[in-house]
Amino acid sequence: MSRIPIAAGNWKMNKTVEEASEFAEALLDLSPNTSDIEVILCPPFVTLYPLSQKLAQKGIKLAAQNCYWEAKGAFTGEVSIPMLLAAHCQYVICGHSERRHIFGETSEDVGKKVTAAIHFGLKPILCVGETIEEREAGRTETIVFDHLSKGITNLSKEEALSLVVAYEPVWAIGTGKAATPQDAHQVISYIRQQLVKKFGDNTAKQIRILYGGSVTPDNVFDFMKDPDIDGSLVGGASLDPTKFYKIILESLRASQ
Numbered sequence: 001m002s003r004i005p006i007a008a009g010n011w012k013m014n015k016t017v018e019e020a021s022e023f024a025e026a027l028l029d030l031s032p033n034t035s036d037i038e039v040i041l042c043p044p045f046v047t048l049y050p051l052s053q054k055l056a057q058k059g060i061k062l063a064a065q066n067c068y069w070e071a072k073g074a075f076t077g078e079v080s081i082p083m084l085l086a087a088h089c090q091y092v093i094c095g096h097s098e099r100r101h102i103f104g105e106t107s108e109d110v111g112k113k114v115t116a117a118i119h120f121g122l123k124p125i126l127c128v129g130e131t132i133e134e135r136e137a138g139r140t141e142t143i144v145f146d147h148l149s150k151g152i153t154n155l156s157k158e159e160a161l162s163l164v165v166a167y168e169p170v171w172a173i174g175t176g177k178a179a180t181p182q183d184a185h186q187v188i189s190y191i192r193q194q195l196v197k198k199f200g201d202n203t204a205k206q207i208r209i210l211y212g213g214s215v216t217p218d219n220v221f222d223f224m225k226d227p228d229i230d231g232s233l234v235g236g237a238s239l240d241p242t243k244f245y246k247i248i249l250e251s252l253r254a255s256q
């Protein structure tokens with residue numbers, strides 16, 4: 001079963017509407033191939049709609065970086081999934097480690113977001129990953145299991161087909177110290193085994209699992225040539241259109 005690779009750029013809290021538009025123009029000038037790879041940008045909320053006007057017809061997809069699980073109501077400061085769909089989003093990141101560690105999101109909260117995303121028709125990118133202390137204490141699988149199992153707790157086999165999982169070890173994020181492809185392989189294989197247990201072999205092998213954490217144009221090929229790694233979730237290097245374009249090219253080269 002071949003899974004379509006993904007190159008996703010998580011801009012975090014970077015770029016104004018104008019800067020996002022400049023990025024989009026520069027990336028479109030490079031004309032990335034979007035037929036053999038899913039290219040996804042995850043900009044801040046306020047730039048989603050303006051970017052959709054530029055990018056959607058070119059096959060570049062949009063993800064929000066967060067969402068709330070209720071459709072509407074008195075939830076000051078939150079953004080609902082129907083609002084994201086109306087802004088032409090197709091994906092949403094759920095449970096990024098910055099949401100978990102800085103904003104106190106629990107695995108239960110993340111599970112509600114994943115369930116609601118699929119219910120309303122948005123594809124969740126569920127992030128899982130351990131801190132350095134957890135890794136050194138030999139707890140990587142325990143933490144990844146907690147993030148994953150509570151994230152997917154309510155999903156049926158059919159719903160799981162919309163799921164993307166991103167393994168992002170916290171110690172590799174923004175540090176310039178990426179995991180080795182072997183480390184990433186080990187945890188991603190563990191994630192796949194858990195997906196097989198929950199959804200069965202046939203469904204699990206259709207779910208894409210990404211690696212994230214200090215991905216660059218220079219190291220993405222080594223991750224992507226691992227048949228278990230289906231794509232990357234890129235932070236810093238996705239802010240520069242030329243670097244992000246190279247990541248797309250290298251991902252395609254590795255998956256051909």
Ligand SMILES: O=C(CO)COP(=O)(O)O
Pocket residue numbers: 010096168172173174175176212213214215233234235236237
């Ligand atoms: O958190 C990340 C993507 O979601 C990774 O960020 P960096 O690529 O900057 O390490």
